[in-house]
Every structure is written in C-alpha cells, then in structure tokens.
Amino acid sequence: MTLLARSLAGLAAAMSLLAAQGAAAQPAPDAHKLELAKRYFAALHMDQMMAGMMRQVMPAMTASLAKQAPGALTAEQQRAIADAAAESMQGFMAKVSDRMIPMFADTFSDKELQDLVAFYEGPTGQSMLAKMPALTTKMMPLMVEMMPEMQKDLRQRLCSKTDCSKLGPPPAPSKS
Numbered sequence: 560m561t562l563l564a565r566s567l568a569g570l571a572a573a574m575s576l577l578a579a580q581g582a583a584a585q586p587a588p589d590a591h592k593l594e595l596a597k598r599y600f601a602a603l604h605m606d607q608m609m610a611g612m613m614r615q616v617m618p619a620m621t622a623s624l625a626k627q628a629p630g631a632l633t634a635e636q637q638r639a640i641a642d643a644a645a646e647s648m649q650g651f652m653a654k655v656s657d658r659m660i661p662m663f664a665d666t667f668s669d670k671e672l673q674d675l676v677a678f679y680e681g682p683t684g685q686s687m688l689a690k691m692p693a694l695t696t697k698m699m700p701l702m703v704e705m706m707p708e709m710q711k712d713l714r715q716r717l718c719s720k721t722d723c724s725k726l727g728p729p730p731a732p733s734k735s
Contacts, residue, residue, distance in 0.1 A: 587661065588661055588664035588665045589664075591669065592664040592665075592667075592669055592672055593660065593661060593664045595664065595669070595672035595675075595676055596660045596661070596663040596664035596667075596672060597660055598676045598680065599663065599672060599675050599676050600656050600659070600660055600663070602676060602679035602680045602684065602685075603679055603688065604688060605652060605656055606649055606652045606653060606656070608688070608691075609648050609649070609652040610645050610648060610649045610652070611692055613641075613644050613645040613648045613649075614641065615692075615695060615699070617640065617641035617644045617645065618638075618641050619699075621636075621637035621640050621641055622637065624637075625637060714726075
C-alpha cells in the first residue's frame, strides 16, 4: 500500500471513529435547549472552523508523511490530500453537527446555553472567532518548536508505565 493510500485510509479511519462516537443514541432534549444549541453551533461557524483547521493541519501532516518516506508523496499529492481532507471534513462536519447539537443541548443547562449563545452571537465572541485563525497561525511555530520536548516527555512517561524496549531509539531532534 502506498503512503498516499495509507494516509487516506488513516484519515478515513479517524473520521469513522468520530462518527461512531457520535452515533450513540441520545434522549431528545427539550425544544428550547435544542434551538439554543443550534444557535450556538451557527454562531461558532463550526463548519468553517473545522474546514479551516483541516486546511491548516493537513499540509503539516502530509509534509511529515513525506519526510518519513521521501519521494513517496509529490507536492501535488500532498496538496490533493489536504484539499480532499478539507472538502470531506466540511461535508462530514454538517452531519457531525446534526448529531452533536442534541448532545450539547442535553449536556448544558438552559442558562449555560443562553450565555454561550449571547457571547458567541455578540461582537466579542464573533471578534474572537474571526481572530482565531490568525492567532492559530502565530501559535504554530511555537507548537512546532515545543513538539520535540513534548514527545520526549511523552516517551519518558510512557516508558515509566510500560516496556519501551520494542519502540526503538527516540527520533533524533529535527534541525529547524
């Protein structure tokens, strides 16, 4: 199986897991709370937010895959994977939102939903949402810089809980 096929299969598996987690039957919340939850999701621009996250994350993921197997993915294939994932996620998120809205309505109180809607429909909430993509872009170098430290810490914690002898040596720090 090519790296491209494995990448797509992995993405599909992750999306299936999300769908399975959202598929559990939930009791129907009352109509007022359901309407508040719908307004909350609409105010968040959830579909746009998820598509934007995919557009930001997928190039880094495909570039990482390309580094793991140099020459296996062309730049065109990397772009195609990122584009396809963003498009798929956009359609998928509409379906996920339809299932998540009743969960939010069931989880949060009427007052909490009213407060969330008031904030996110208001100017401060909308401003925050509008500024998040730029803020996320600014944060990405920090996350990349801190990733080796996090991976080292994760490995140490994992190895303190289980036998890591089969994992092999930790990856060498990347030269950025």
